[in-house]
Amino acid sequence: MTKQGVVVPAPAETAVSVPPNAAAPLFPYPPPRAAAPPGAAVRKKYLQMDAGARAAAGGWVVESMRASSPTHARAAAALAAGVDEERHAAWMVRPVFHFVEHPSALSKFDQVVAASKGKQIVVFLDYDGTLSPIVDDPDAAYMSDTMRRAVRSVGKHFPTAIVSGRCRDKVFEFVKLAELYYAGSHGMDIKGPAKASRHTKAAKPASQFLPMIEQVHDSLVEMTKAIPGAKVENNKFCVSVHFRCVDEKRWSELAEMVKSVLKEYPKLKLTQGRMVFEVRPTIKWDKGKALEFLLESLGFADCADVLPVYIGDDRTDEDAFKVLRRRGQGVGILVSKHPKDTSASYSLQEPAEVMEFLLRLVEWERLSKARPKW
Numbered sequence: 001m002t003k004q005g006v007v008v009p010a011p012a013e014t015a016v017s018v019p020p021n022a023a024a025p026l027f028p029y030p031p032p033r034a035a036a037p038p039g040a041a042v043r044k045k046y047l048q049m050d051a052g053a054r055a056a057a058g059g060w061v062v063e064s065m066r067a068s069s070p071t072h073a074r075a076a077a078a079l080a081a082g083v084d085e086e087r088h089a090a091w092m093v094r095p096v097f098h099f100v101e102h103p104s105a106l107s108k109f110d111q112v113v114a115a116s117k118g119k120q121i122v123v124f125l126d127y128d129g130t131l132s133p134i135v136d137d138p139d140a141a142y143m144s145d146t147m148r149r150a151v152r153s154v155g156k157h158f159p160t161a162i163v164s165g166r167c168r169d170k171v172f173e174f175v176k177l178a179e180l181y182y183a184g185s186h187g188m189d190i191k192g193p194a195k196a197s198r199h200t201k202a203a204k205p206a207s208q209f210l211p212m213i214e215q216v217h218d219s220l221v222e223m224t225k226a227i228p229g230a231k232v233e234n235n236k237f238c239v240s241v242h243f244r245c246v247d248e249k250r251w252s253e254l255a256e257m258v259k260s261v262l263k264e265y266p267k268l269k270l271t272q273g274r275m276v277f278e279v280r281p282t283i284k285w286d287k288g289k290a291l292e293f294l295l296e297s298l299g300f301a302d303c304a305d306v307l308p309v310y311i312g313d314d315r316t317d318e319d320a321f322k323v324l325r326r327r328g329q330g331v332g333i334l335v336s337k338h339p340k341d342t343s344a345s346y347s348l349q350e351p352a353e354v355m356e357f358l359l360r361l362v363e364w365e366r367l368s369k370a371r372p373k374w
């Protein structure tokens, strides 16, 4: 694909690989200990703790669990208002500042595309909450056919990547567009458009974590059976523990379960998404690194003639927004109906607005190609 003098490698058979010099510092950890503790031992240890100790140890996490849901964040703010009116007042005006500081990418569409003058737009799309609405059942987070058509059109006009916390295969099953780039497991598994399905070198260094991720997954599946509504999802290089459908009274218990398992795995860390804990390798790799890696793979390393447009709704997308800020290049768009601390520059309220934005982008590109160059 050639555009404005920039050559983008032909999409067919483009398996993206971590360059040799990048592999060493990015995945510096030795393989998992052969004698990793079996899940049963971890479970036993946890069950030996009394209920009070479990709850107390998990308590600190509950506040951040609340904050991962706008509805709960509102409730927390209302609670805070009872003891501190100033804080409540500050919270009430926060939306105004938020939407001034992060205006709608639709109402400022002209400003967004003006930034792309003379540059190649590359589109990065998160999946859950961006292309599909948030639903209770993670296995039922389908994207609509109209959204799929919109993303397909975007992919025809611009190099386009889906960047997700889900495993690559699963997100591909939802999106079903072979012509796009996919970065699964928060970017630890990247693959370009390809006919043949094969693992990439990007997945290979991280593959040393697969056995311990499996163990953690199995332990958590077993332990969380005791908590109604909890759901554990295997995302290949990460494990998601969902608490969207768990009674809030049992959140700290769930948090403590996860932490107790992780104590035995120092090479894994815990992060949080929307009503979900994410267990991930402690490697320096995230959606921001995936964005940079893909830009490099597309031939845009240290290139001023590129405008990455990244759209996402989650805390994990902030890593990508930060990279755009640091590079002083690109457009970060947060999908949210509620004010959030973000490094994005613009906002869209929900997937329906994302679709509208994508269709406008395609239409703008179509018209700009048709427009005579004076």
Ligand SMILES: O=P(O)(O)OC[C@H]1O[C@H](O[C@H]2O[C@H](CO)[C@@H](O)[C@H](O)[C@H]2O)[C@H](O)[C@@H](O)[C@@H]1O
Pocket: 126, 127, 128, 129, 133, 134, 135, 136, 137, 138, 139, 141, 163, 164, 165, 166, 233, 235, 240, 242, 244, 273, 274, 275, 276, 278, 314, 316
């Ligand atoms: O990076 P993403 O594509 O946004 O993936 C992040 C997580 O998304 C999914 O969970 C979220 O969406 C679910 C379905 O709407 C929802 O039930 C859950 O509460 C959200 O956190 C996915 O299931 C996770 O594995 C991803 O890590």
